Amino acid sequence: MSVLIGMATAAVSTVASGALSGAGGEAGRRISERLYGLLNRVRPGETATLPVTEDQCADAVRDLAELSRRSGELAEEVSAWLREATLFAQRMTPTALARPRMLPPSTSVFTDREDVVEWIEALTGEGEGPFVGVLTGPGGIGKTAVAVRGGGRLRELFPDGDLFVDLAGDSAATALTPSDVLARFLEALGVAPDRVPGDEARQRDLYRTLTADRSLLVVLDNAHDDAQVMPLIPASPTSLTLVTSRHRLPRLTAHYGARPRAVGPLSTEDAMDLLVRTVGRAAPDTAVRAVAEGTGGYPLAVCTTGAGLAQREHLSWERVAQDLRREEATPMADSPVRLAYDVSYRELPSGTAAFYRALGAGAWPTITLQIATAAAGVPEDTAREELEHLARVSLLTEVEEERYRFHDAARAHARELAHAEGGLGRTAAAVRRVAVAVLKSTASADHRVMPLRWRLGPAYRGFSARSADAKQALEELSRERENIAAVIRAAAHHGFDELVWQLCEATWSLHLRLGFHAQWIDTHLLGVEAAQRQAEEFGDRRAVGRMRVQLAFAYMGVGRADDAARELADAVAADRSCGHHRGEASAVETAGLLRLRLWKWREAAQCFQEARAIWARVADGDDGFQDKERAIALLDLHTGRAETGAGDFSSALTRLNGALVGFRSLGESGDRHNEGRVYTCLGELHRNAGDLEQALVCLDKAVRIMATEGAWPQHADAVELRADVHRRAGRDTEEAADLEIAAEWYEQNGDLAGAGRVRERLAELSG
Template sequence: MEFRLLGSIEAHAGETPIDVGHARQRGVLAALLVDAGEVVRADQLVERVWGARPPQRAQSTLYSYLSRLRRALTTGSGQPLLRRRSGGYLLAIDRLAVDLHLFRHLCAQARSASDDDAASAMLGEALGLWRGTAFADLDTPYFNLQRDATDQERLAAELDRCDIRLRLGHHGELLAELLTRAEAYPLDERATGQFMLALFRSGRVADALAHYRLTRRRLSEELGSDPSMALQQLHERIIAGDPVLNAAGAPAPRARLLVEAPRQLPAPPAVFVGRAWEMAELDRVADTGDVLGIAVIGGTGGIGKTSLALHWAHRNIDRFPAGQLYVDLRGFDPAGNPVPASVALHGFLEALGVAPTEIPADLPSRTALYRSLVAGRRMLVLLDNANSTAQVEPLLPGSPDCMVLVTGRRQFAGLVTAFGARPLALDALPRSEGQELLVHHLGWHRAAREPEAAAALVAHCAGLPLATSIVAARARIQSGLPLAVLAEELGDRSARLDALDADDLNADLRAVFSSSYQALDPDLARMFGLLGDAPGPDISLSAVAELTGQSAARTRVALRRLTAAYLLQEHVAGRYRMHDLVHLYAAERCAHDQPAAVVGSARQRLASFYTGIALAADRLLSPQRTAITMDPARARPSGAPTDAAAAMAWFEAEHRCLLALHREVVEHGRHAEAWQLAWSLDTFQWRRGYLHERVAMLQAAIAATETLANRAALALNHRLLGRAYVPLGQHARALHHLRQATAGYEEAGDADGQAQTQLNLALAWEHVGDYRQALTHAAANLRIRAALGNPAREAEALNALGWYHARVQDYEEAARYCHRALALCREQGYREGEAYTSDSLGYIAYHSGRPAPALRHYLDALRLRRELGDTYEEADTLVHLGDVYRAVGRTADALSAWREALALYEEQHRARQAASVLDKLVEVRAGRVHEETA
């Protein structure tokens, strides 16, 4: 398939156009194509397609458009290209199948090509992709911004191609095009210079000079500025009849500047991708005008700070006709010490023409002379790999005509505060740009031969450009080595940093990280290592305090310092994470530098903290559960949530960390924590539909309780695992574990456990359609519950018995039990039971032919489930609600409810239920079409 954004929004399968719907639906497709191959969140799609004024049911409408696009965009084998992913939607296509991304790819190749003919051809091919105005017919702030940006990219490509064609001597055939562009962009000095040069070479010197005077007047009247130094020099050389300008192959005008200007920039990076936002920010800094423009490019080692600075500097060299100064300050150089400011100034003064014997000896005098020499000159000063504000400050010019780029592994708050520097913190490249970087290094053909291995290499490098470059270098040096071998080597996390060592200080990721680590004081180094050892993808402030045994205040300061050193990122307020490769290095340093006793104590503190809060939070979510025996120290840990909503939010934020902790405690044989964690997560995982994670944890919990010889806990975990197997359709396994639980509870004389197991057995038989057997177990549950004196559990039992009476169509008896259950739930404040019972009563009323009360009960159940955060049961309630809406003729409301249910089912990977809802949606749509046709 091919997709087109550079004009009207289109999709084609070969030569056949694909119907992608009306304008708004095409907008959804365009919003996905801009980030093809990346996950786009639903809220982002709504903002892109509707802007600040979405319709009332924007989410439902969006799901409808996505559903249609999913059906329209399928492979030859029928696989949909539009896929639901955690957090959003993914259009799984090759980015180069989209004309916008192909245009950018061709432009990047052309700009790195050494052959002018080839570069011109590639730019011509890129410009040939345009069919009109980009994102035609789409009018929202997002698409208008995209359109403006792509228009600028198109103009830049046109200008680049004209530069090349002027070098090739094609000035005559370019005159008409250059005249049109100069009139369209009267203040663009690059377009002006190209037109002047073509006129001069065509013998029209008077016209070239007249066009210069016109441009100078326009610049003065509209911008209050004079032409750039480059344009002024071209004007002077035309007046002088400079014969060099007449030569075919002479560079375009913006390349020739003053001979005496220093040119200290190192070569630009051979390969550079992405960073479009950062490049635009640097452009804005360069345009600050009457103040000294300073940009601070920060980030962890290997993130591409120097590459960005050099790439931008070379792309914008004409902005600085008086020259460019550069120094590597070696602030984090694994092979040496930071360069003193006085030494850096000595080099700058020599480059500015000061004889060595005339350079002052002291730092203040050198700084004063340096600032005097650069005053009034439009220069770029690139201070690479800086260590501190104190090192940088003496190197800052005093003139607003200059611009300063600083790179380093600090945040340089002093430069931001005192000099208004603009901070640019680099993050890892997104996967699509990481893929593009690898392909640029390896060549398209080699990457295409092993696409899966190439994708694995990109994933293992985790968006770190240096890591990608090291891997690509190894692949190029060992040209016969399959990429799959490299991918397998990097797939071993314990050896990944070894695989990213090319036996060269400039190509050794461990050495790069080491220079940052060595700059930390001992306490900070200890925290860094312990954070590397901590389980999970991120960590909260309070958890770090427990891990390190420090107060929250001291912990906050230390975290701020690690963040300032770009070894840590506060990705959301109060939560911190490391880049994956930095995390591996931190864990390595922890194992090497920290005593085993220190690490063991930290692990125990963190595990106790997580387990204690999890147990307390679960009590808030499900207070009617029979509590398990807790360590007194965990009864009310510091920082525990205080209500059910906070408990649900805590589980949501910490879920992946708790899963990682559970794997760790299982691996290290900490059996009590293993089963207690599984128990404490059970309610949350059920409500959120994390069914497979729930089963995995409970399987490990059974092994742990068997090891502990804790018969009561073993029976409990058999019951929980049996219940967890039920919604996964694994009936035999469910019955096996529930029978094991029954035997254990009977042996222990645990009536409460026996009752709950009877309820779970009823659920198991319900899922295979044997409602009579389910009714028998529900009745046994109520008999036991009635004697135990637990009103909440008795209400639960009453509802279950009523529900199963309803399933055997005994609606009168069902209603009697469920109304008793509802009254008891409300009396006890048992909201979860009230939600289940309201749902049961909705079912009973609907199947008894009473839609009005059915609607009321289902709406009550939906409200309660949303308050509880029970998205798993919410999906089912939405389906039932849609059925009632349809029965009473409220088709639009039915469709809305079903679409919401479908989104939840897809998010929870409940394929069977999702297919059932899709059938309902298709059926209603077909009925509507039939009615309209009739």
């Protein structure tokens, strides 16, 4: 019995969370609504609501058990739902197919450290895992290099792959959140971006599930604290996690038995060896020794100094040694790494030095050609040359083609110089140029992903209505998402409020399609604050409601229904206060969608009717008037879905047919995609009412429209729904044909949940 209760609890929890976040898709919605039907039968006269909290899920499980005890027929219905929901929950946990190889290559000039490498190799021989080793030491001491070197030697012991991330933990402001890293790791393990859970707890659970039986090497570089690291340790007893940090991490030792190891400087002889190998030419021992001693044995300082000598053949070793001694004697003398950076910086041409300072204006995770060009205010060709120059002298590291990264010590060095030599005004100007450039490119990509959506802000002026490269544009947004978030934070720090909320607006399609909810919430909290400050001055007062609606969607994605409802109420008030009817209607509509997901059908329908009444006040010339007919048709579609959930068949049929007329009336600029959605809803409505022939008529149209529009996820869903109608009509051949079509699409597009569900039914047919 306890096993069955556990299965039911997991099934109810997964189905409910998927319904609220929308992660389960249409299949998840239908399973959710069947659960609603069952729970509604427990206490006649009471209306069930979506179980969101743990206590509510537990109550729902008890209600299902009570329903099962009433009769054999009801027990069979509950068992059938539980079987389907359990399969759905299992399929919602994707099977990791990928074998990630994220560990970067070891440097060709790696020197000594054999004792530390041997210590790493010995970690896996100490009792039962998971095995965790922590390398600590100051910045530039070589922790990353030795972790990568040791990990590379052990790669063959971990056949399921290796994961690597720079946690950017030199400060709390730059440190990546566990959620951001979990999303990255889950994708590397084979989870499609749109299937990554929205909240950190479910990400962590999925990560542990996917790693429980795998033998993985995980390198977590530059950790800020224990809390950042602990969710990232895989569950497998045969996995090894290497952590590097400037700080001691005692909780890792307490919880995982982590073995700490301090990394110290190189000996003078090893520093001399590394220096000569980096420079690539010999020199008198006395001169090499003098330079090596000036670096303090810090490998980063050695390599930076050596790179400068390698680039300037006429720069004497004696001169470099003197410069290091002179810098060390100054009142501002810091670590050997800082001294080496000072020496390298003083050897830069004036233009390159100014370029270097400009790059330090913000904590960009990676420096692209676009960011460099904007930050320095130079042409692309100049930026490209300067980036290559800084990489040659080891002030930057090229991580991909035309994509660079600062070591955190170099970023701090460049930032200090930018403030000291350029002042806050020049730094702020560089940040503003970057923010403007990133806003332009992000808005362009967002528009290409969703050309028909409503959007605010002057960044969208002049875009054409249609675009054919939505998939590529979404990939661009995903690739740049961490930089975009950093730009939003930098713009907020410098008070560029009008850019902050517009940047948030431009990430709408990224977050709506791919999630990344932790980033979504963090950036849009800044967006709300920026929009409010703007509204109090002379900015676009409509932005407040817009930011709150988008933040509400983020909260829905992580299951925070109450927070979402609060933001939507505030959005309605904000739009109402500035007379923005379109925004108010959108906020009320979204409140209806939230209630729809919570099974509050009649409340949802009331919201949609209220939004319809607000749209009636939008007159010719008002914001949104050109989209009025389409918006009202969408509201009819939503209302039809709400009335379907409430069991009002006749009203739902009338409403959906009205939506169909509305979308058709749009002419050449119409919305065939949503017309297809209406036909799918009509097909489902007729199927539920037992009119199978009419259901097939509607679903045939839905399938044709979605295929013509290239809306393949919706096409596969309509085909699968049509297969169910064939099943109810006893048409096994037609059902099997549709299931094969759906299965092929799901498999080709990495939807393992859909493919598994369909293949399960095909197996039943063939058996």
